[in-house]
Amino acid sequence: MMGLNPRQMKRLMRQMGIKMEELDGVEEVVIRLENREIVLKEPTVTVMVVQGEKTYQIIPGSEEVREVLKIPEEDVQLVMEQAGVDRETALKALEETKGDIAEAILKLSGE
Structure with missing residues (x-):
């Protein structure tokens, strides 16, 4: 696929049924694990829809790991x-x- 310009790439993706869109205004993405949280600040988030399935691509501006204390x-x-x-x-x-x-x-x- 080398040598394709962005316009050709978009047309090819449309023909294959692939839609891409960037989410605007995302401040942070939080990934919650059992005993900690990973906070991705000011990320670039792209949503790709392929055959009805959504995939999120997240590129963080910065990352913070927080320990989480679960109290019964x-x-x-x-x-x-x-x-x-x-x-x-x-x-x-x-x-x-x-x-x-x-x-x-x-x-x-x-x-």
Whole structure:
């Protein structure tokens, strides 16, 4: 396919039923994994439709990896009951103590 100019390439893709479109205004793309998130900032996102199937091509401007702490609901409930606080306060304390239940309860009981 070398030697084709962009106009010829577009015509050939149209004949093959391939549609491409760039998404405008994309600020970030987040890929969520079990214990972390990959945040792609200011990406260029192209959507290609081939035989009814969509494929997204993402070219990031920059990348950031965030660790994600998953706190089980049972832990939140336990801290709420033991420290006598609401859900939001219990969750915040667990996040601050990186999920350590005993430390979260002690922290809230001492406040």
